[in-house]
Amino acid sequence: MSNNSISAAAASVAATASLNQAAPERGRTQWSTRLAFILAATGSAVGLGNIWKFPYITGENGGGAFVLLYLGCIALIGIPLLMAEIMIGRRGKQSPPDAMKALAIEAGVSPRWQIVGWVGVITGFVLLSFYLVVAGWAVAYIFNAGGGAFAGASSDEIGGLFGSLVGDPLASTLWGSLVLAITATIVIKGVKLGLERAVTIMMPGLLLILLILVGYSMTTGQFAHGFEFMFSPDFSKLTGTSVLVALGHAFFSLSLAGGGMMTYGSYLPKQVSLGRTVLTIGLLDTLVALIAGLAIFPIVFANGLEPGAGPGLIFVTLPLAFGQMPFGQLVGVLFFIMLSFAALTSAISLLEPAVSWLTEKRGFSRLKAGLLTSAGIWLLSLGSVFSFNIWEEHKLYGKTFFDVLDYLTSGWIMPLSGLAMAVFTGWIMTKAATRDELGEGLGHRVWHFLIRYIVPVGILLIFLNAIGVL
Numbered sequence: 417m418s419n420n421s422i423s424a425a426a427a428s429v430a431a432t433a434s435l436n437q438a439a440p441e442r443g444r445t446q447w448s449t450r451l452a453f454i455l456a457a458t459g460s461a462v463g464l465g466n467i468w469k470f471p472y473i474t475g476e477n478g479g480g481a482f483v484l485l486y487l488g489c490i491a492l493i494g495i496p497l498l499m500a501e502i503m504i505g506r507r508g509k510q511s512p513p514d515a516m517k518a519l520a521i522e523a524g525v526s527p528r529w530q531i532v533g534w535v536g537v538i539t540g541f542v543l544l545s546f547y548l549v550v551a552g553w554a555v556a557y558i559f560n561a562g563g564g565a566f567a568g569a570s571s572d573e574i575g576g577l578f579g580s581l582v583g584d585p586l587a588s589t590l591w592g593s594l595v596l597a598i599t600a601t602i603v604i605k606g607v608k609l610g611l612e613r614a615v616t617i618m619m620p621g622l623l624l625i626l627l628i629l630v631g632y633s634m635t636t637g638q639f640a641h642g643f644e645f646m647f648s649p650d651f652s653k654l655t656g657t658s659v660l661v662a663l664g665h666a667f668f669s670l671s672l673a674g675g676g677m678m679t680y681g682s683y684l685p686k687q688v689s690l691g692r693t694v695l696t697i698g699l700l701d702t703l704v705a706l707i708a709g710l711a712i713f714p715i716v717f718a719n720g721l722e723p724g725a726g727p728g729l730i731f732v733t734l735p736l737a738f739g740q741m742p743f744g745q746l747v748g749v750l751f752f753i754m755l756s757f758a759a760l761t762s763a764i765s766l767l768e769p770a771v772s773w774l775t776e777k778r779g780f781s782r783l784k785a786g787l788l789t790s791a792g793i794w795l796l797s798l799g800s801v802f803s804f805n806i807w808e809e810h811k812l813y814g815k816t817f818f819d820v821l822d823y824l825t826s827g828w829i830m831p832l833s834g835l836a837m838a839v840f841t842g843w844i845m846t847k848a849a850t851r852d853e854l855g856e857g858l859g860h861r862v863w864h865f866l867i868r869y870i871v872p873v874g875i876l877l878i879f880l881n882a883i884g885v886l
């Protein structure tokens with residue numbers, strides 16, 4: 417692997433130039449090394465999805481059987497699609513809609529395929545609107561932890577603390593706005609700046625604290641119970657939509673179909689091997705989620721809490737651990753700082769696609785593009801803030817505004833774009849083109865088989881199951 421970014425850039429400009437005339441400008445940003453890309457992509461993948469969402473949906477869907485479904489979705493659908501998405505970005509070398517369009521033209525099909533890119537950009541926008549609300553809670557908890565609010569507190573007191581944060585529309589809005597402002601500032605300055613360093617320091621730190629928490633969980637006397645809950649499958653505990661939720665979460669957690677991975681792929685030099693890179697990202701992402709679950713469920717059982725408590729699960733269980741363990745105040749502050757960083761590196765990848773499109777196609781400055789998109793996202797985020805307070809009772813089919821956005825994006829829109837990307841890369845792009853990107857050999861053959869048959873059929877079957885046909 418060459419670290420020479422100049423030759424990398426030259427190689428990719430040459431590759432781009434041969435792709436088609438609509439190919440973009442020279443001098444497009446590039447990751448300086450393979451590691452920079454791995455870090456950015458891992459930063460995008462690892463976030464609230466792993467630590468906040470995975471445990472709470474595992475709790476809501478009965479544990480082990482759901483975890484097994486999730487792992488199956490990651491291995492058979494998520495990882496092949498992650499390769500496909502990054503590959504589209506790298507070969508197209510533009511923002512998602514234009515990358516899709518360029519490849520469609522290359523393959524001799526309708527440029528309308530760019531809709532898939534559009535859906536990615538819009539999904540990123542919508543996801544960020546509720547993501548930043550939860551990230552705001554994580555930031556607020558840095559201060560709760562630092563102020564000693566958890567020390568010796570009972571589960572009721574900690575539940576009350578969470579309730580008063582999310583129940584206060586102003587506080588939630590302010591914390592969320594802070595997250596958005598930081599995200600937008602970094603995106604406006606250019607994603608490469610600082611991202612690499614933030615991920616290098618924060619990611620190992622986060623893993624370390626999660627392991628410390630697992631250590632604490634082992635002292636609660638309920639570790640075996642938590643372990644069994646996560647890993648002993650009982651299929652009777654699955655609910656009607658569990659399979660769809662597992663699939664949707666594989667997308668959410670790997671940052672698939674949100675435009676971010678395609679955009680990051682477009683900054684990736686040609687000679688980096690995609691197969692190994694994507695496997696590394698997928699493994700790390702899964703590992704973090706499983707460790708988070710192992711830290712949380714024993715605490716849930718030791719304190720007589722409800723595994724299916726919903727989005728507040730980590731904000732109620734982990735503070736209990738911090739309140740009881742030695743140096744809990746310090747560990748708690750560090751944990752929420754790192755969680756906030758993990759959320760931030762994901763949020764950046766949710767904003768970048770829209771900004772990259774506006775700057776490339778509309779000629780906006782990054783500042784103008786960043787401000788405009790942030791304003792829209794901020795407005796939409798109010799709906800999610802209000803879902804936990806003044807709009808709590810306004811429900812559609814039993815779901816709040818926040819739940820609806822989450823369900824529509826993760827449950828339907830992202831898997832649908834995944835289906836389209838699988839059809840596009842498996843059936844429309846030529847084998848020569850995908851081989852050119854992914855390399856020859858067994859790896860490519862396995863990928864090609866999965867993306868052609870297993871991914872589309874798997875997604876279709878899960879959809880049929882969700883609408884009750886299967």
Ligand code: PHE
Pocket residue numbers: 460461462463464465466540543667668669670671672673674675676762763765766
């Ligand atoms: N993968 C991120 C997480 O788990 C969320 C995300 C989804 C980021 C889609 C980008 C695109 O927190």
